[in-house]
Amino acid sequence: MIQDARIIAGFTGAGISTESGIPDFRSPGSPWMSNKPIPFDLFRQSAEARREAWRRKFVMDDIYSGARPSRGHLGFAALVASGCMPAVITQNIDGLHQESGLAEEQVIELHGNGTYAHCLACGRRHELDWVRRHFEASGDPPECVACGGILKSATISFGQAMPEGPMRRAQKLAASCDLFLVAGSSLVVYPAAAFPAFAKENGAQLVIVNREPTPLDEAADLVIHAEIGSVFSVFF
Template sequence: MAAFHPGNGTIERLGRMLGEAERIVAFTGAGISTESGIPDFRSPGGIWTRMEPITFQKFMASEEARLEDWQRRFTMNEVYGEAEPNIAHRALAHLVAEGHAQGIVTQNIDGLHARAGVPADKLVELHGNATYAHCLSCRQRFELEEMRAAITREGSSPRCACGGFVKSAIVSFGEAMPEAEMLRAYRLAEECDLMLVLGSSLLVEPAASVPRVAKRAGARLVILNREATPLHGLADLALEGEIGAMLAQIFPHLADQEH
């Protein structure tokens, strides 16, 4: 269907659809966090259009690449640390807390959903999380400041006690998607009655297939994004504009919490 634009009752329709749904699942992308001041790294002008990504293969093969990757992660985490969850993050956390949303599936690595109050068992981070690190062999968790201190002290990239490489807990370019997380996302999609897409271009696969799974299983599909997506034609409702401004009309009590 053609995209709707805010006005002419479309926000009211969005509110009704959210109110009628009993098993909402949200699917979020970079657009939900740009309103918290976090850059969209993949869009034109983003960091990955100006700086070659360090692939998983390069990370594993080169000490120089590992050290460069760590420096990028430390810089990126400073940006994430300064950002605060916005009304969209808080609205989703509210829907989860009230039992209306069964889970949040996100492409984002900034940790803002968790900071907004979404519990770990309701959050599926398809591309990992940049706010901590883990061992690639045994999966032990490490904090970034601990790794920064180790690199400063040793002058080399960190290794786990088991001998494995330690890396920021994101899915790097060229790294396999986490199978367990993808299965969790598909299961949520198959069981929901409304798939709410917020701030995703729906271009990055296989993550972008999750809303399609929900639609095929009979769920309503609602998309809120700044621009049209490849799934606009399948959507029951598609709104283009500022996500926070739209949700503020549905959750005015949460809008009052803005810093």
Template sequence: MIAKDLRSGVEQLGNMIAEASSIVPFTGAGISTECGIPDFRSPGGLWTRNRPIPFDEFVASQDARDESWRRRFAMEPTFAAAKPGRGHRALASLYRAGKVPGIITQNIDNLHQASGFKATDVIELHGNTTYARCIGCSKDYELSWVKRQFDQSGSAPDCADCGDPVKTATISFGQAMPEDAMLRATELTKTCDLFLAIGSSLVVWPAAGFPMMAKNSGARLVIINKEPTDQDDIADLVIRHDIGDTLGPFVGN
């Protein structure tokens, strides 16, 4: 059912939240756009300006690694200035109220943690761009360390321990999905009674399979996204309005 207007959508959503005992939010880039972080696919999005660098290209080419880090450093002021928006704060309110056992996100911006979620309760399917990790031994690095090495040598650094390349702790195209995160997301999805897909175009697989999985496991499915998605027809409620306006009434509840 597509909400006829924002007011009725918020009212229906509120009723579903009140009736639910276990709510699992699943968030995409749309929840962070009001925080100043651009999405990837929309006109003017990151991928319309720069072609994504696949994982195998990153591994094989020093030039690709250098370009990848130049792009990340160029985005640092944007990520550093971003604060949780109304959507993040509303979900954190439901988390504090005991309604949300954990959150599944495609986002890499760390804003759910900043809004009040414990890091262990944020399941990051596509990783996190606020720190770096060796692709070999998995040693973590602060971005400041990477920047110092880059500025000193003029090229992307390798791991100080094993010598393999260091990249942001994100999942690139062609890189294996994090097994533990996928398992935890599957468990949460199959055991919730209300699944909220928020700000995701639902076109990136396997992540896009979770709303359908929740529905097939007996949960009610709500999709909140400005644009239509391929899964709208299976949702119990579709709200095509601004995410901050939709979730704002639930901040602090």
């Protein structure tokens, strides 16, 4: 099926990164439950909320600071390198697809990227090393060095609008592919989870690789309930 595909759209969720040591949101005892992201509106309105958001951010960063690309990430990188997969659409914010060898333009990040910060006013990028030094030295939420605006991790928070550019790119890829390959997503977080169904409606075959069942299993052409790394290791 994959060998015969002309254009493959990759789609990944948290399950591809749990094998790298990054916890997902729903696992029992997940540290995300005690370090939940602050809603976007509250983050903008309250300096105290921003202070707490950065504290939680750095706690989580320390937990998975040693994470490296999994066999699943490497499998997707190999598919992209083969020329049959133009890009990987991901719900993840960890940057591990880029670490696996993919260029920035080969990763469509629907929920942003947690490996750097940006200014909500002017958009300037700020590296986390600088942000953390400032935060730990002063105890205050950092401000943009260019305009004094609010700095935020470059992720999409609850209540924040989805990024228009990545959403358009994901829709275009889902509409043009003849195989949509999902790995490690529960397919319950919308609007991101709508892309596999959209691809299927546009004539693509749908393959889902996930440890647990998903709401789209019945619609899929192939479902594999297994560890992602063991499945994708055949590609590299």
